[in-house]
Amino acid sequence: MSSQRVLRIGLVGLGRIGKKHGQTLAWETRHCQLVAACSPIESEQDYAINELGLDSYYDNYQKLLNDKKVEAVVLATPTNLHAEQTIMALQSGKHVFVEKPLALNLQDCLRVEAVAKNHPQLVAMVGFVRRFDPSYREAKLMIEQGQIGSPYLIRSQTCDLYDPTGFFVNFAPTSGGIFMDCSVHDIDLARWLMGVNRARRVFATGLTAIHHELMHYKDVDNGIAVIEFEGDGLGNEARAVITASRTWQIGHETSSEVIGTGGKLLIGAGAARDRVEIGDGSGIRKLAVSDFHQRFDQAFKIEIQAFVDACLGLAPLSLSIEDATEATRIGLAITQSLHSGEPVSL
Numbered sequence: 001m002s003s004q005r006v007l008r009i010g011l012v013g014l015g016r017i018g019k020k021h022g023q024t025l026a027w028e029t030r031h032c033q034l035v036a037a038c039s040p041i042e043s044e045q046d047y048a049i050n051e052l053g054l055d056s057y058y059d060n061y062q063k064l065l066n067d068k069k070v071e072a073v074v075l076a077t078p079t080n081l082h083a084e085q086t087i088m089a090l091q092s093g094k095h096v097f098v099e100k101p102l103a104l105n106l107q108d109c110l111r112v113e114a115v116a117k118n119h120p121q122l123v124a125m126v127g128f129v130r131r132f133d134p135s136y137r138e139a140k141l142m143i144e145q146g147q148i149g150s151p152y153l154i155r156s157q158t159c160d161l162y163d164p165t166g167f168f169v170n171f172a173p174t175s176g177g178i179f180m181d182c183s184v185h186d187i188d189l190a191r192w193l194m195g196v197n198r199a200r201r202v203f204a205t206g207l208t209a210i211h212h213e214l215m216h217y218k219d220v221d222n223g224i225a226v227i228e229f230e231g232d233g234l235g236n237e238a239r240a241v242i243t244a245s246r247t248w249q250i251g252h253e254t255s256s257e258v259i260g261t262g263g264k265l266l267i268g269a270g271a272a273r274d275r276v277e278i279g280d281g282s283g284i285r286k287l288a289v290s291d292f293h294q295r296f297d298q299a300f301k302i303e304i305q306a307f308v309d310a311c312l313g314l315a316p317l318s319l320s321i322e323d324a325t326e327a328t329r330i331g332l333a334i335t336q337s338l339h340s341g342e343p344v345s346l
């Protein structure tokens with residue numbers, strides 16, 4: 001039997017992604033024990049008790065932070081709460097994993113950075129799950145090995161299978177809009193895969209193909225952005241073209257194409273769910289991935305394991321709070337460009 005110490009975790013938020021993290025923490029992560037959960041919604045208490053088998057359940061975040069057995073928290077709460085709740089966790093002496101994006105304004109990101117710097121013994125990690133997806137990791141390795149030469153362009157998209165209930169319209173007031181909610185993943189991928197840091201200029205446009213009511217929140221259901229990254233001063237430049245859609249009719253289709261001076265990589269193209277192909281009177285086809293849960297199932301598990309291992313000092317983290325700040329900085333500029341119709345310099 002392993003003598004490895006076990007990390008005791010409290011989960012905050014039991015909505016769409018919170019339930020997913022709850023299952024991963026309770027049943028699928030080594031060296032950790034899910035010991036408590038928190039949500040102000042009563043019906044989610046049943047889930048915590050009956051499905052996750054928890055004894056400690058709180059309707060208030062501060063109460064969970066006061067629980068001395070909790071050493072680390074996983075925050076799966078609405079985006080507008082992330083920064084403050086991350087700061088509260090660190091100031092209570094707890095490691096923290098927070099869902100993306102870190103915040104909807106730069107000041108909040110910088111506040112989190114400052115508090116994290118004052119608590120260097122604690123892990124603070126933002127959930128850029130795609131960095132943990134086996135296919136994206138393989139692509140990163142191939143780029144590092146020089147297999148496509150020097151990468152200079154990425155085309156990356158996050159396209160959600162259209163949900164006619166339009167749930168994302170209710171989500172709009174707290175999500176920060178389509179670019180902060182969806183494209184922040186592609187922005188992070190662009191920085192990570194091409195090894196670039198800051199952006200110099202962005203331009204964005206978008207439209208409401210189906211849900212015109214999104215205009216009330218200055219949001220769109222389809223958007224395109226171009227990012228010009230800062231060069232290295234030696235003539236090497238990089239650009240990104242990012243697409244996001246809430247109205248994709250095929251399935252959930254996240255894919256990226258990285259183009260380099262010696263070749264290119266295509267990651268996740270198509271939305272095939274598995275290796276089964278059906279042939280009938282309508283033709284030959286494959287079933288499609290329905291949502292991000294299915295597409296990134298494995299990545300969510302690897303991501304949470306990376307957090308636990310970092311908290312226990314078993315392995316270093318490959319992403320930082322500063323990475324999350326840069327993703328927010330670029331996402332905000334893109335959103336500003338969408339609203340103004342003008343390019344935005346950073």
Ligand SMILES: NC(=O)c1ccc[n+]([C@@H]2O[C@H](COP(=O)([O-])OP(=O)(O)OC[C@H]3O[C@@H](n4cnc5c(N)ncnc54)[C@H](O)[C@@H]3O)[C@@H](O)[C@H]2O)c1
Pocket residue numbers: 012013014015016017018038039040041044060061076077078079081099100101127129181292
């Ligand atoms: N990594 C990804 O691919 C991914 C996917 C989906 C969502 N997310 C992120 O996860 C976050 C949550 O999204 P969701 O879709 O699960 O939202 P959701 O609305 O389904 O769930 C939010 C949860 O937070 C709880 N909550 C609200 N206020 C709270 C408070 N003050 N204290 C404690 N709990 C509180 C709610 O009760 C609910 O359980 C968002 O920031 C979103 O961007 C990330």
